[in-house]
Amino acid sequence: xxxxxxxxxxxxxxxxxxxxxxxxxxxxxxxxxxxxxxxxxxxxxxxxxxxxxxxxxxxxxxxxxxxxxxxxxxxxxxxxxxxxxxxxxxxxxxxxxxxxxxxxxxxxxxxxxxxxxxxxxxxxxxxxxxxxxxxxxxxxxxxxxxxxxxxxxxxxxxxxxxxxxxxxxxxxxxxxxxxxxxxxxxxxxxxxxxxxxxxxxxxxxx
Amino acid sequence: xxxxxxxxxxxxxxxxxxxxxxxxxxxxxxxxxxxxxxxxxxxxxxxxxxxxxxxxxxxxxxxxxxxxxxxxxxxxxxxxxxxxxxxxxxxxxxxxxxxxxxxxxxxxxxxxxxxxxxxxxxxxxxxxxxxxxxxxxxxxxxxxxxxxxxxxxxxxxxxxxxxxxxxxxxxxxxxxxxxxxxxxxxxxxxxxxxxxxxxxxxxxxx
DNA sequence: TAGATTGTTAATCGATTAACAATC
DNA sequence: TAGATTGTTAATCGATTAACAATC
Numbered sequence: 001x002x003x004x005x006x007x008x009x010x011x012x013x014x015x016x017x018x019x020x021x022x023x024x025x026x027x028x029x030x031x032x033x034x035x036x037x038x039x040x041x042x043x044x045x046x047x048x049x050x051x052x053x054x055x056x057x058x059x060x061x062x063x064x065x066x067x068x069x070x071x072x073x074x075x076x077x078x079x080x081x082x083x084x085x086x087x088x089x090x091x092x093x094x095x096x097x098x099x100x101x102x103x104x105x106x107x108x109x110x111x112x113x114x115x116x117x118x119x120x121x122x123x124x125x126x127x128x129x130x131x132x133x134x135x136x137x138x139x140x141x142x143x144x145x146x147x148x149x150x151x152x153x154x155x156x157x158x159x160x161x162x163x164x165x166x167x168x169x170x171x172x173x174x175x176x177x178x179x180x181x182x183x184x185x186x187x188x189x190x191x192x193x194x195x196x197x198x199x200x201x202x203x204x205x206x
Numbered sequence: 207x208x209x210x211x212x213x214x215x216x217x218x219x220x221x222x223x224x225x226x227x228x229x230x231x232x233x234x235x236x237x238x239x240x241x242x243x244x245x246x247x248x249x250x251x252x253x254x255x256x257x258x259x260x261x262x263x264x265x266x267x268x269x270x271x272x273x274x275x276x277x278x279x280x281x282x283x284x285x286x287x288x289x290x291x292x293x294x295x296x297x298x299x300x301x302x303x304x305x306x307x308x309x310x311x312x313x314x315x316x317x318x319x320x321x322x323x324x325x326x327x328x329x330x331x332x333x334x335x336x337x338x339x340x341x342x343x344x345x346x347x348x349x350x351x352x353x354x355x356x357x358x359x360x361x362x363x364x365x366x367x368x369x370x371x372x373x374x375x376x377x378x379x380x381x382x383x384x385x386x387x388x389x390x391x392x393x394x395x396x397x398x399x400x401x402x403x404x405x406x407x408x409x410x411x412x
Numbered sequence: 413t414a415g416a417t418t419g420t421t422a423a424t425c426g427a428t429t430a431a432c433a434a435t436c
Numbered sequence: 437t438a439g440a441t442t443g444t445t446a447a448t449c450g451a452t453t454a455a456c457a458a459t460c
Binding site: 251265266270 | 439440441442443444
């Protein structure tokens with residue numbers, strides 16, 4: 001018995017679908033169609049239907065998709081019908097911003113810990129958190145069973161931090177440092193580097 | 207006479223190649239190979255060679271690529287052999303973080319303006335900038351000829367801001383608001399939504 | 413019922429990889 | 437020269453789209 005392997009490019013679109021559906025839900029909308037979603041998101045209706053059909057039959061011919069139901073289904077598929085604790089490493093500007101960011105609430109995540117190795121920052125308060133010493137990071141993360149971390153340290157420290165996080169049992173890393181990380185295949189990494197995004201667009205500015 | 211159309215997925219990888227090459231340059235390395243880059247970046251050597259060959263012949267058989275030269279070439283291809291001014295809209299935590307971010311220097315960009323519509327923020331200082339009134343945004347951006355903007359306002363205001371930016375002549379938008387924007391086809395948009403990245407990884411956490 | 417929209421199949425399109433001649 | 441590595445071609449692989457029967 002084998003589980004069908006879902007292409008990661010499909011998985012990557014689900015959160016975008018979900019975001020749009022939750023937006024509609026807030027507008028008190030009841031149903032939508034692949035066509036409406038397609039227009040909002042700038043992709044084809046066929047692609048949306050095909051993507052969703054990988055996981056089940058969520059629509060009704062002639063009517064479309066029940067928004068509330070599809071939101072519930074997608075949250076379950078993405079395993080965010082629970083709250084994941086996140087450890088943030090680096091208490092600089094980026095660490096500050098993510099620690100105080102309200103946007104994780106209701107989207108499946110919660111910052112639980114923030115670490116730094118700078119003695120002048122350790123013990124200080126950021127939002128509701130006290131910055132803890134990176135030296136204790138491995139033990140704390142392991143103890144707490146935290147599986148997701150964000151790296152917000154300089155490029156020169158990011159690989160070291162990643163190595164430690166992997167040792168601590170972290171399985172997913174959101175990396176803000178401008179460097180490609182080397183991690184074992186079972187650990188997932190996503191990158192946020194604003195300069196990379198900007199450079200990509202600059203190409204088209206001619 | 208027609209210019210060969212480069213796939214946008216290829217363009218998207220160039221900044222990552224460039225980032226790795228600049229890192230090597232800082233390590234005082236002189237040459238590298240597609241194989242070494244491939245190992246560092248976790249992609250295939252053939253893909254790197256094929257991507258680069260779309261823009262010219264930058265390597266030498268038996269030797270590889272001159273790092274300094276390839277950096278120069280890629281910067282020219284991406285049009286970042288100059289400095290682009292950026293307007294930041296929204297002086298909240300994210301706006302703060304990007305306005306103070308040192309990572310744009312030497313990568314082709316410079317924050318030039320920061321706007322907000324909150325009277326309690328207008329006139330205040332963020333890093334080296336004075337927050338200006340969003341009401342004056344269109345005129346200031348147009349006057350200054352700014353082509354790149356970052357949206358760091360709430361989801362509910364982001365589309366309005368985007369419409370204004372487009373009117374002001376902006377051609378590239380880096381959007382931190384958790385919403386898909388509707389813009390004319392000649393305007394490029396890139397999205398940074400940490401929750402989307404996290405949700406994508408949560409799928410694999412089972 | 414008539415109209416609308418799904419889920420799915422087959423066709424098309426595009427991207428990646430393997431392999432190797434060319435050549436430094 | 438011998439070894440290494442490029443640039444490129446052809447083959448493979450995967451993703452997107454068009455179209456439509458099924459059906460609400």
